[in-house]
Amino acid sequence: MEPLTVVGKPVTRVDADEKVTGEAVYGYDLVLPNMVYGKILFSPKAHAKIKRINIDRARQYPGVVAVVTGKDAPWIHGESIRDKPFLAQDKVRYIGEPVAALAAVDEDTAEAAVRLIEVEYEDLPAYTSPEDAARPDAAAIHENFASYRKMPFVTPGIGNVCEHFKLRTGDVEHGFREADIVLEERYSVPIIQHAAMEPHSAHAQVDPATGRVTIWVANDAPFRALHEITEALDLPKEKVRFINPLQGGGFGSKGGLKVEPVAVALAYKTNGRPVRVKFNREETFISTLTRHGAIVHVKSGVKKNGAITAREMTIYWNGGAYAEKSPTVCIRGSLPAPGPYRIPNVKVDGYAVYTNLPVAGSFRGYGIPQGAWAVEQHTDELARRLGMDPLAFRMQNVFADGDTSYWGEELHSVGLKETLQKAADAIEWGKKVDGVPGSRVKGLKVGKGLACIQKPTRSPTTSSAGVIVNAKGEASVLAGTVEIGQGCNTILCQIAAEELKMPFDKVRTAPLDTDVIPYDASTTSSRSTYHMGNAVKGAAIDAREKLAELAAPMLEAKKDEIAFADGKIFLKHQPEMALPIGEVVRRKLGAEGTVRGDASYTYELAKDLDLETGHSDNASAFYMYATQAAVIAVDEETGRARLLKMAAAHDVGKAINPINCAAQIEGGLAMGIGSALHEHLVIDQNGKVRNPSFLDYHLVTALDLPEMVPIIVECPEPEGPYGAKGLGEPGLAPTPAAIGNAVADAIGTRVHDLPLSPERIFWVIQQKKKGKAA
Amino acid sequence: MKKKIQVTLNGKKTDLEVPSHRLLLDLLRDEIGLTGTKEGCGTGDCGACTVLLNGKPVNSCLIFSGELDGADIVTIEGLKIGPELHPVQRAFVQDGGVQCGYCTSGMLMMSKALLDENPDPSEDDIRFAISGNLCRCTGYAKIVKAVQDAARELRARR
Numbered sequence: 001m002e003p004l005t006v007v008g009k010p011v012t013r014v015d016a017d018e019k020v021t022g023e024a025v026y027g028y029d030l031v032l033p034n035m036v037y038g039k040i041l042f043s044p045k046a047h048a049k050i051k052r053i054n055i056d057r058a059r060q061y062p063g064v065v066a067v068v069t070g071k072d073a074p075w076i077h078g079e080s081i082r083d084k085p086f087l088a089q090d091k092v093r094y095i096g097e098p099v100a101a102l103a104a105v106d107e108d109t110a111e112a113a114v115r116l117i118e119v120e121y122e123d124l125p126a127y128t129s130p131e132d133a134a135r136p137d138a139a140a141i142h143e144n145f146a147s148y149r150k151m152p153f154v155t156p157g158i159g160n161v162c163e164h165f166k167l168r169t170g171d172v173e174h175g176f177r178e179a180d181i182v183l184e185e186r187y188s189v190p191i192i193q194h195a196a197m198e199p200h201s202a203h204a205q206v207d208p209a210t211g212r213v214t215i216w217v218a219n220d221a222p223f224r225a226l227h228e229i230t231e232a233l234d235l236p237k238e239k240v241r242f243i244n245p246l247q248g249g250g251f252g253s254k255g256g257l258k259v260e261p262v263a264v265a266l267a268y269k270t271n272g273r274p275v276r277v278k279f280n281r282e283e284t285f286i287s288t289l290t291r292h293g294a295i296v297h298v299k300s301g302v303k304k305n306g307a308i309t310a311r312e313m314t315i316y317w318n319g320g321a322y323a324e325k326s327p328t329v330c331i332r333g334s335l336p337a338p339g340p341y342r343i344p345n346v347k348v349d350g351y352a353v354y355t356n357l358p359v360a361g362s363f364r365g366y367g368i369p370q371g372a373w374a375v376e377q378h379t380d381e382l383a384r385r386l387g388m389d390p391l392a393f394r395m396q397n398v399f400a401d402g403d404t405s406y407w408g409e410e411l412h413s414v415g416l417k418e419t420l421q422k423a424a425d426a427i428e429w430g431k432k433v434d435g436v437p438g439s440r441v442k443g444l445k446v447g448k449g450l451a452c453i454q455k456p457t458r459s460p461t462t463s464s465a466g467v468i469v470n471a472k473g474e475a476s477v478l479a480g481t482v483e484i485g486q487g488c489n490t491i492l493c494q495i496a497a498e499e500l501k502m503p504f505d506k507v508r509t510a511p512l513d514t515d516v517i518p519y520d521a522s523t524t525s526s527r528s529t530y531h532m533g534n535a536v537k538g539a540a541i542d543a544r545e546k547l548a549e550l551a552a553p554m555l556e557a558k559k560d561e562i563a564f565a566d567g568k569i570f571l572k573h574q575p576e577m578a579l580p581i582g583e584v585v586r587r588k589l590g591a592e593g594t595v596r597g598d599a600s601y602t603y604e605l606a607k608d609l610d611l612e613t614g615h616s617d618n619a620s621a622f623y624m625y626a627t628q629a630a631v632i633a634v635d636e637e638t639g640r641a642r643l644l645k646m647a648a649a650h651d652v653g654k655a656i657n658p659i660n661c662a663a664q665i666e667g668g669l670a671m672g673i674g675s676a677l678h679e680h681l682v683i684d685q686n687g688k689v690r691n692p693s694f695l696d697y698h699l700v701t702a703l704d705l706p707e708m709v710p711i712i713v714e715c716p717e718p719e720g721p722y723g724a725k726g727l728g729e730p731g732l733a734p735t736p737a738a739i740g741n742a743v744a745d746a747i748g749t750r751v752h753d754l755p756l757s758p759e760r761i762f763w764v765i766q767q768k769k770k771g772k773a774a
Numbered sequence: 775m776k777k778k779i780q781v782t783l784n785g786k787k788t789d790l791e792v793p794s795h796r797l798l799l800d801l802l803r804d805e806i807g808l809t810g811t812k813e814g815c816g817t818g819d820c821g822a823c824t825v826l827l828n829g830k831p832v833n834s835c836l837i838f839s840g841e842l843d844g845a846d847i848v849t850i851e852g853l854k855i856g857p858e859l860h861p862v863q864r865a866f867v868q869d870g871g872v873q874c875g876y877c878t879s880g881m882l883m884m885s886k887a888l889l890d891e892n893p894d895p896s897e898d899d900i901r902f903a904i905s906g907n908l909c910r911c912t913g914y915a916k917i918v919k920a921v922q923d924a925a926r927e928l929r930a931r932r
Contacts, residue, residue, distance in 0.1 A: 016867040019875030020859065020882060022810015022850035029809035107804075197814045197822055197876040197910050248812070248876030249910050281815040485874025485911045659870045663916055667873060670913030694819035694908060702901040702914040 007498045007722050010659040013490045014508060015246075015483060027218035027245040028201050028278060035203065036065050036103040038266045038277035039110035041117045042287055043092035043099050046126035046356040046687030047141065050090055050099070050119060057116040058102055063109035066269035067102040067117070073265035077232035077257055079224070081162060081323035082149040083142055084359075086232070086261035092121070093141055093321035094356050095688050096286030103266045103275050126687050130316040130353035131295060133160040141321065141354040154327045155611050157351055162319060163327035165334045165350035167614035169406045175310020175345030179301025181385050187374035188753045189736075191293040191318060192679040194363060195699055198248020199284040204263035205274035213240045213264060218247035220255040220482050221522035222514050228257055229264065244512035250484045251671070252362035253289045255524060256324055285692030290681060291363035292329055292352075293318040296337070296374035302382050306396045310345035311338045315371065317352040317360070324361035326352035332456060333367015335407060335614055339375040340416055340454035340625065341397045346406040348614070356687045362524060364671065368455050368733040373754060376451035376737035380744065390741065391424050394452060408615040411623065413725075415651030415715030419627040420452055422711045426647030427629045436633045436644065445636055446644070449741025450629040451734035456620030457726055458525035459606035464518035465535035467496050467543045467597045468510075471589065473567055473582025475500055475507045475543070480520025481532045482512060486728050487660040488528050492536045494656055495721060499540035500547075501564035502581060518598065526726025529656060530622060531601055533721035538599025546595050551584045603719070622717045625651040626730040628669070630742040631706075639762025641743055643673060643706035646735070650710075653717040653725035661727055665710035668731010674700040676736035680755050779843040784852025794840025798832075799823045801839045802849060810850040810879050814908065821907030824880035825849045831887040833906075850879035853886065861931075862886055862924035871920035873911035881907045885921045893929055897922070 018024040055067045073086040088099045100117050104110035127133035127141065138159045142148070145156070157164035176182050203216040213235070219225045222242035230240050247254060259277050266275040279287065295316040301309040315334050319326035334350025383393035398416050405411055424430075433446040466478035477496050481488045493507040500507070510517065520532060548562045551569040555562065555577055563572045570578035585593050603621035610616065631645040648665050655661045678698035682690040691697045716723025736754055743761060744750040749768040751760050777794045780787060783806070792801055799816075802808045802825070811834055814822030818833040825834045826848040853860045862885050865871070872878050881904060888895055888903040895903070900921045901914070909917065 012867055013870070013872060015875070016872045017859075019872045019878050020850075020863040020866050021854065022808070022879050024875055025809065026812075026876065028813065029803070031807070031809075195910055197820065197874065197908065198812070199814070247874065249874040251910070281817065281820075485876075487873070663870045663873060663912060666913035666915045667911045668913075671910070693817060694815050695817065699908050699910065700913075701905045701908065702918065703905045705914060708913060708915055 004498060004722065006494045006504050007656050010657060011490065011494060011504050013487055014493050015489055024246050026198055026248045027216065028198050028248065030203055030216055030245050032203055032274040032276070035274040035276050036105060036270055037107045037110045038101055038103045038263060038275050039114040040098045040262055040277070041100045041114050043088065043095055043097040045092050045121045045123060046095050047124040048092050048121035049124060050088060050092065051122050052120040053100060054118040055100060058113045061113040061116060063105040064113045065103045065105065065273070066266055067100065068265045068269055069100045072269065075232045077228050077261060078323055079228055079256055079325060080151040080154055080327045084322040086265050094358055096358050097321065098262050098287065101262045101266055103270055126356035128355055128357055128683060128685060128687050130318040130355055133355045134316060134351055134353045135159060141356060153608060160354040161351045162323045162354055163330045163352040165331045165614065166612060167335060167346060167348035167407065168612070170345030172310040172312045172345045172347045176301040179309045180304045182299065182301045183378070183382055183385065184299040185378055185381065186752065187296045187377065189294045189370045189373050190754055191290045191360065191681040191683065192675055193285060193290050193681055193697065194251040194253035195697065196249030196251055196253055199279050199281055200254065200259050200288050201276065201278040202259035202263040203274055203276045204260065204267040206267045206272065208272045211239060213267070214243065215260055215264065216243045216245055217260055218245055218254055220247065220250045220484055220524060222512060223480060223519050224255065224522050225257055225260065226514055229260060242514040244482055247482060247484045251364040252524065255362055255522065258288050281694065282692045286358055286689050289361045290320065290358050292360040292370065294370035296370060298374050298378050300378065300382060302386060304386065306386060306388055306393055308341055308343045308397055311343050312347045313337055315350045317350065318357065319352045319354055320357045320359040321354065322359045324359050326360060329362065329367045331609065333371055335609065336368065336454055336456060337371030337375060338406065339379065340399045340452060342399065342403055343406055357683060358689065365729050365733045366525060368453055369675065369736065372451060372453050372734050373736050373740065376734060377740045377750060380449065380741045381750065391420065391429055391450065394420055398452065399454065407619055408617050409619055413653070413715050413717045414625060415713045416452060416454065416625040418713045418715065419625055419649035419651055422713060423450055423627040423629040423647045423649040426709045426711060427631050427645055429629070441635050443636065444633040445746040446631065446633050447742040447744065447746025448629065448631050449738050449745050450627055451737035451741060452627040453730060453733045455624045455730050455733060457527045457622060459619065459621045460603045461521035461527060461531060462600060462602040463520045463531040463535040464600040465532060465539040466518055467536065467539040469500065469543050469547065469581060469585060469595045471582050471586035471591050471593050473506060473580055475502055477507065477509045477536055478517050479509060479532050479536055480512060480517050481528045482523040484523060486664060487657065488523065490660060491529060491656040492532060495533055495536045496540040499537055500544055502567045506567065526624060526729040529724045529726055530720045533724055534601035535599050537721050538601060539597045541597065542599055543595055543597025546597060547581060547584055550588045550595065551579060554579060554584060554587060622720060622725045624725055624727065624730045626734055628734045628738040630738040632739060632742040632746060634743060634746040634761060636747060636765055639758035639765065641677065641756055641761055643739065645707045646673065647709040647711060649713055650727060650730060651713040651715045651725065652727045653720050654714050654723035655712050656722065656724055658712060661712050662710040664727050665731055666708050669708050669735060670700050670705055672732030672735025673705060675732060676739040676754065677756050777840050779839065781842050782846045784848055792839045794838060796839040798834040798837040798839060798842065802834060808849055808851050812876055812879055814876065821884060822877050822880045824883040824907065826883055826887060829890065831884050850882060853882060860886065861927040862889065862921065865920040865924040865927065869916050869920040869923060871912065871917040877907060877909040881909065881917060885924065889925055889928055893925060895925060
């Protein structure tokens, strides 16, 4: 194989220059000619009937162009369950649900006028806890749930359970009888939010002549959004176009339909004028998306020799008022929740439950962090009871190549043990630390902990791509992968440059517009490097083949005698016979000529999970593996925990760009640390978010972070481009559990609920002192 | 009530007539069209809208236009030195300090303000200086390194 020239190199990001100069245009920056400004009236009630809406005063306010309510927009959308109205229909189901909206000539007018809309409500009982809402006698949040259209993989439960996932392997009761030790625990994870720095927005325009709808939005899956909105509006696909401006971070919050439905509802009433709807930070907090809070029950049996005989789990996922991605988060989060371990008897019940809270959906990690918080701490508890070292206990039980997972899949390319060893080594595992040198606080207790995860990717899915080479010797990559900050544009250019043997700086990505860019499933699930990477690689090879055909007669040679290097096409046996790539295009097609290659990639071997057992012998195109390790100092007087160091070893298959990989790992770690120590959307018993601002919702700052050690492990995936897997999502998945284990190591007792706030740590220390179990 | 003000914006004398209550952030973005300054919260909590006002970093979402007569304002669009990237911009590019880029403008203006005042900051100085600028992508590691590298470059140029 030829050595790689661009792939694997730490090249500079293609989008960095426009971002450091302020030239980059994000969705929030977009100005359209003659646009009007939308504003939404949100529900102040968690669960209520709408008795009456009066829009007269708002409509008469000078400068108001259009006012809409649910009556004007009777459309329902939803990815896996069609349950969500564009604007509330007859009732509201959470505080923050859009009830009415208007468009006006400027923002000030829109803000003043929206307050004039009057709504009368009649309260209904509201649920905030998924365990309460899941009770068979709970009042229905969706009275017509049975009649909603659902995707075939959705298996609803009773009551407000919109998805009941089941995994059944072996016989757990038998496994518990075989065990020497049986341990049962309950863990919980609070609702948190993505908090991308760019708040949500959408622009929409409806052409009055053709009825064509154009939506400008920083959506992470424009083709899926297009499908969802055309399905809701009952329009053919060609009647809707999505144009993607840059996205200022998303982490899962900017997929599906968020601001788009209201923007479209207004755009139908503005006689062709484009509508801009921007959420401020508070609106982004209450009315876009959250990460599922979860309650995780886990029970395991182990033998004295360290073998795990059985694991039983029940997980309640707090889905909020609408299903959104709850069914798939529940399925793909519950499936591997028992952890990357060889266990003969496994039973999992995952319940995604409607509640009267803001809608929960995809969040970086997609259900893995919630399960890992429980199971990885539970793993340490088992090791402690067995008198085993937690690392050794994991090494004995984790998946390795050739093992069959408890859902029935033979695994390959498992880099897990290497990540365990490297993360452990990076924090000098096994070496005791007494106190923190130089600290003003005396008597700090220092602990170490680690946690590991395995994460599947959404499968099967398709990515298509085009590569256009012009007569100037430049290439343009047409890919539907969305640059959300993860650096996809850079690595896709690296892959195209590698295959075309062109200089990296001559290759750039084209803007994303569903009218002209080939189909891509989504920029989610860490699927892009693998799927779109394969598609772009194929498209570049296709373009190269076409260029070789053009060049052959020019070089008086056969096609198979031709080779590519350094932006040139030449004869293998006579390298001095060379033409620049652009020259070949120009000679045949003229100075404006282009050559285009195309390709698609689908992981066709994937098989759906069995709806009764959760089994599949090919559930995911690839799996990602990671181990993170933490060193923490705890002040037992105050409960304050300060991280001293974190190491994160991630099996990426092949690092297409090592700087990007390190950056993803560091960013994931920071988010994971925030979710471990600070983050918590505080919601009161009435379903109201009490901290919808960056003042009260604590994101990590530059002062909150310890030394971070990103470690790249490369256990190649044969089907991936150059062996690559994925990386974006696992970065935060094991973090809280690693920190939780470190805290337990430090103080000798365990916290079961996130975040690991000083109050919680202080409380368990007090409990321990009183001699009670935490 | 509109008020006539004159400011120096990115080195150019600029006459404006704006409502006094218009926030500097909205003045820049909506009235002048300089969208490089970002809005992350609108309440002074995230630092995405940081600009230099008379040489000092401020959250432009907390400044009323009515206070600005005679002010010197530098935004991200004015950070380049002629056609060249400012060393702190170049360091962010080279060190991987940019991901989604939404916090980048504010982060760069804050970093420039730090380096104007303290040419040789320690890591703690840098972390303290940017602690009011939230970033959700990077974990700050590569940003801190970029500011260190820019400081070195600027010192070498003196």
